[in-house]
Amino acid sequence: MTVGVETTGERALTAQTTPERILAAAEARFARHGYTGARLVDITADAGMTTGALYRYFPGKEDLPPVLMEHLDADLASSIGGATNRRAALEAMVATLANHEGALRLLFERSKWQSADNPVKDPIHGATKALARQLELELSARKAREVSSFVTATLFHYTRASHDGGLDPRTHAAVAHVVEALLDSGFYRKDARLPETSAAPRDPARFTPFIRWQPSADKVLPRSPKGVRTRLAIQEAAARVFDRVGLAGASMNDIAEEAGVASGSAYRYFVDKADVLRSMQAEVEEAIIRESHLPLDGGRLSLRAQMLAYLACYERHLGSIRAWLELAEPGTDMAAAWNGMRAQFIDRVVKVLQHGVASGIAREDLDLLTVAQLHSIAYEAAAYGRFVRNERHTSPSQLAETMERLFIGGFIGSQS
Numbered sequence: 001m002t003v004g005v006e007t008t009g010e011r012a013l014t015a016q017t018t019p020e021r022i023l024a025a026a027e028a029r030f031a032r033h034g035y036t037g038a039r040l041v042d043i044t045a046d047a048g049m050t051t052g053a054l055y056r057y058f059p060g061k062e063d064l065p066p067v068l069m070e071h072l073d074a075d076l077a078s079s080i081g082g083a084t085n086r087r088a089a090l091e092a093m094v095a096t097l098a099n100h101e102g103a104l105r106l107l108f109e110r111s112k113w114q115s116a117d118n119p120v121k122d123p124i125h126g127a128t129k130a131l132a133r134q135l136e137l138e139l140s141a142r143k144a145r146e147v148s149s150f151v152t153a154t155l156f157h158y159t160r161a162s163h164d165g166g167l168d169p170r171t172h173a174a175v176a177h178v179v180e181a182l183l184d185s186g187f188y189r190k191d192a193r194l195p196e197t198s199a200a201p202r203d204p205a206r207f208t209p210f211i212r213w214q215p216s217a218d219k220v221l222p223r224s225p226k227g228v229r230t231r232l233a234i235q236e237a238a239a240r241v242f243d244r245v246g247l248a249g250a251s252m253n254d255i256a257e258e259a260g261v262a263s264g265s266a267y268r269y270f271v272d273k274a275d276v277l278r279s280m281q282a283e284v285e286e287a288i289i290r291e292s293h294l295p296l297d298g299g300r301l302s303l304r305a306q307m308l309a310y311l312a313c314y315e316r317h318l319g320s321i322r323a324w325l326e327l328a329e330p331g332t333d334m335a336a337a338w339n340g341m342r343a344q345f346i347d348r349v350v351k352v353l354q355h356g357v358a359s360g361i362a363r364e365d366l367d368l369l370t371v372a373q374l375h376s377i378a379y380e381a382a383a384y385g386r387f388v389r390n391e392r393h394t395s396p397s398q399l400a401e402t403m404e405r406l407f408i409g410g411f412i413g414s415q416s
Contacts, residue, residue, distance in 0.1 A: 019057045020046040022072070025062045031163070034329060035065065035109050065106045066120045072103040073094075073123040080130035086412075089134040091176035093152070095126060097159040098172065104160055128152040135183075138412045148409055149383070149394065150402045151179060157381040158374060166331040166339040167377075170370050178370045179366030181363070182406045187353070187371060188300065188362050190409035211341040213283045216271050231269050232260040238276045239319030247273060247323040274327070280320045285341055287313050292379070293345050300361065301352055302405055303399070307379060307400035314383035322388060342380075346372045378403055 008367035040061045044051045059066060083089035097104055103123070110120060132148035137400035139147065158175065161167045171416075181187075192332045215221055222228045239258035241250045249272050254262040270276045292310035314321060316351040327334040356362035382399045385391045394402075405411060 003237075010366050016165070018049070018053075020403045021059060022049075022054055023064065026061075027068055029070070030065075030106050031104075035061075035106055037329075048289055051113055051304070065110075066102075067105075068103040068262055069123060070108060070134060072100045072107075073121045073126040073318050075100065076123055076127040077130050080127060080134065083134065084137075086134055087180045088132060090179050090220075091154055091172050092156070093110060093131065094159060094175050096174045096224045097156060099161070101163050104156070104163065107156070124152060127156075130334070135269065135412075143269065143411065146394065147183070147397065149227075149401065150378070150399070150406075153381040153385050154374060155179070155379045157384065159337065161339075161342075161377060164335065164339075166342060167373050168369065169365070170373070174367060174370055175374070178366055181366055182371075182374075182410060183412055185363075185412045185413040187407045188409075189360075210344065211278075211285045213278050213282050215279075216275065219269055219271065219275075220267065224267070230259075230265055234261065234266050234269065235276060235280050238273065239280065239317070241319070242277070242323035243319030247277065247326045250323075252276075277320065277323050277327070280317075281324060281337065282318050284317045284324070285337070287317060288341070289404060293348070299357035300356060301349065301375070301407065303404040304400045307382065307403045308396055311383055311386065311396045311399065318387050325388075346376050349375055355384045363415040370398060375407075378406075 022043070025202045026038070026043045028046065029043050032038075038061070040054070043061070044054050046053075058067075062147055065238070069358070075096050076093060080089045081093035083092050107123065128145070128149050131152055132144045135148055136142035136230050155269070158167070160313060162169050164184075224229045234255060238250070241258050252266050252270075252273055253263050253342075255276065256266040259266070259404060266276075270279065288310070291313045292306055324338065328338050329335060350368050351363065353368045353371060356369070357364050382403070386394075387394075
């Protein structure tokens with residue numbers, strides 16, 4: 001099935017009604033600049049009207065994202081629900097997400113415009129339900145919901161990363177083909193003799209660090225034990241503050257107060273809050289790589305252990321990661337650092353997959369780069385959902401089991 005839907009730019013040109021033109025122009029601007037960077041004057045100019053004219057239809061810019069979320073939710077439900085089979089449903093989801101780039105980017109920025117008094121439709125939940133209905137034709141309702149939740153979150157993150165330049169783009173059909181194959185029978189042959197994956201591998205991954213931080217010229221590294229403890233306390237306090245209020249809501253005074261030190265002590269070691277974060281990023285990267293990037297020898301990935309380790313590492317460094325992702329706008333050095341870390345891991349995973357194929361324990365009919373990309377994004381999506389979106393309906397062990405099952409035996413073709 002080839003899904004033919006207009007891009008946000010095309011919708012801006014072909015929209016018939018004034019509200020449609022406004023929403024199409026807004027989504028195109030949000031896709032390029034995010035919510036904060038999209039100016040109302042530019043949105044209205046793209047829609048061919050004055051800013052004053054927009055207020056006849058929408059009270060302000062903050063009222064545009066909820067409507068775009070409603071449209072994305074409805075389009076996903078329609079395209080997935082109208083698909084005639086599993087692969088068509090998966091392709092429809094990816095294509096619809098790709099053609100709502102602005103709404104998708106807003107979804108991951110929602111803390112900037114959503115409030116308790118202004119709840120917004122969550123298209124991830126809607127898409128999960130729509131895909132689950134497709135999978136219920138072949139799985140129990142409970143298993144269909146569990147698998148659909150995992151796959152949907154992965155595809156949302158996969159599409160976002162592709163749009164932001166964090167992945168080499170693949171076609172919608174190619175992504176749908178790989179996901180369907182994993183759902184059906186996995187990547188590794190179920191009857192192949194495979195090493196145990198519940199324990200950590202013997203040879204942890206070795207990577208060249210992507211992030212390197214040095215103190216500014218007018219700052220110092222502590223030399224005394226007391227200075228080392230103070231600097232560490234500032235970093236740990238910053239992580240807690242970032243976790244509570246994000247980077248934008250934090251201040252150096254907040255960090256110093258949380259650490260129990262004078263603000264002058266914080267400025268002795270760091271330029272500002274972003275400098276504190278950058279000093280912590282290298283440690284986060286090293287921890288993620290050391291603890292969770294765990295391909296095994298013999299052509300087999302350490303799927304279960306890897307997921308559990310990634311979730312544990314993500315939770316332990318949640319404040320730093322949340323602040324990092326907050327600054328990781330497309331084209332920034334923060335985004336480049338995250339994308340670079342991911343790219344190194346994907347490259348290593350491809351090599352492990354190739355070994356698996358050569359060893360005869362894995363299937364030969366799948367594009368290995370697409371498999372490796374989805375493998376990497378699945379960990380990010382699971383951790384983001386659990387710790388940032390605070391979705392706790394699935395335990396870490398269930399997430400790890402789902403990840404391993406996708407690669408070993410699948411869910412559908414293995415049913416008896």
